[in-house]
Amino acid sequence: MFNGLCAFPLTPLNQHGVDEAAFIRLIERLVAAEVDSICVLGSTGNYAYLSRAERAQVIQLAVQHAGHIPVMAGISALATRDVLDLAQDAQQAGADAVLLAPMSYQKLTADEVFGLYETVAHALSIPLCVYDNPGTTQFEFSDELHGRIAQLPNVAAIKIPPVPAAPEAAKARVDRLRALVPPHVSLGISGDVCAATGIAAGCETWYSVIGGLFPHTALTITRAAQNGDTQTTAELSAQLEGLWALFRQYGSLRVVATAAEILALADSPCLPAPLQALEGRARQQLVMVLESLSLE
Structure with a gap:
């Protein structure tokens, strides 16, 4: 399952908790499009704001x-x-x-992070993907630590943060890690703005917010990227620069949550307080971007 497009849907919320109807609509859109896999409860899925029962x-x-989508x-x-x-809840479900x-409140050491993955990997009966997201965790993996963790049982994938914008530098970054894994x-690559570059550099999966x-x-x-058409891949990504600019300014979660509200795919508000969707001028900018692009 760790290949191609892994789609990260929102977990829309309402005053009662998880908005089941809206969430199911989003999942059904992904199934109809035949994405390669779906990841729920990533950063886009608001996992840190949900209770154990809500996450289950x-x-x-x-x-x-x-359906048949992993x-x-x-x-x-x-x-x-x-x-x-x-x-345990995920496996039972x-x-x-x-x-x-x-995740941490106190800054973690490399040994503490390795210990976390070692404990969890040995407790699993399904594959594990390492989520390297220093923007939210404030922990930066070294390639050597990734290499150690990748030797553990059930570790099947690594989701890396954005690669450098220059293609040569991006490839060098992926190659350095690949040599240790x-x-x-x-x-796989996260950070939609640089996804085209990451796939061209050798990443096998796009963990995608959009x-x-x-x-x-x-x-x-x-x-296009899987077919080796790097020019088309880059051109298609460049066409979305209006959306990428909003991602850079406001964060991808706020932007996609606001887009879901604008498109009536989720009620407003759909984010967990204190998070807020875009309002005023920022929301109008997004409306204009959505009107100018043929997103589906």
């Missing part, structure tokens, strides 16, 4: 409605005991894989 609810809904579920939490509980980031461990809302658009870029 989300995974159950995703598995029930994903489902990966985020299990990140501050305490290892909670991660293990969430891993029928998830095909789990995604784990080293077993061949069976997939490397894929969770506009799967056909993301699939078109992914398939």
Whole structure:
């Protein structure tokens, strides 16, 4: 399952908790588009703001409605005991894989992070994807640490942060990591703005925010990249610069949540307080961008 487009849908919320109807609509859009896999409860899925029961609810809904599309579920939490509980919930719900980031309040050491993955990997019966997201966790993996973790049982993939914009530098970055990671461990790119560059540099999976809302658009870029058509891939990504600019300014979660509200795919507000969707001029900018692009 760690190849192609992995779409990260929102977890829309309402005053009662998870908006099941809106979430199911988003999952059904992904199934209809035939994305390669779905990841719920990533950063776009608001996992850090949900209770254990809500997270189990989300995974159950995703598995029930994903059909033949593999489902990966985020299990990140501050305490290892909670991660293990969430891993058990994901497995019982029928998830095909789990995604784990080293969340912390106190800054973690490399040995502490390795210990987290070692404990969880040995407790799993399904594959694990390492979530390297220093922008939210404030922890920066070294390539050597990735190499150590990749030797653990059940570790099947690594989701790396954005690569350099220059193609040569991006390839060098991916090649350095690939040299330390077993061949069976997939490397994937996050950060939609640089996804085209990352795939061209050798990443096998695009862990995509826009894929969770506009799967056909993301699939078109992914398939061009998989076919080795780097020029088309770059051109298609460049056409979305208006959207990327908003991502850079406001963060991808706020932008896609606002887009879901604008398109009536989720009620407003759909983010967990204190997070807020875009308003005023920023929201109008997004409306203009959506009107100018043929996103689907």
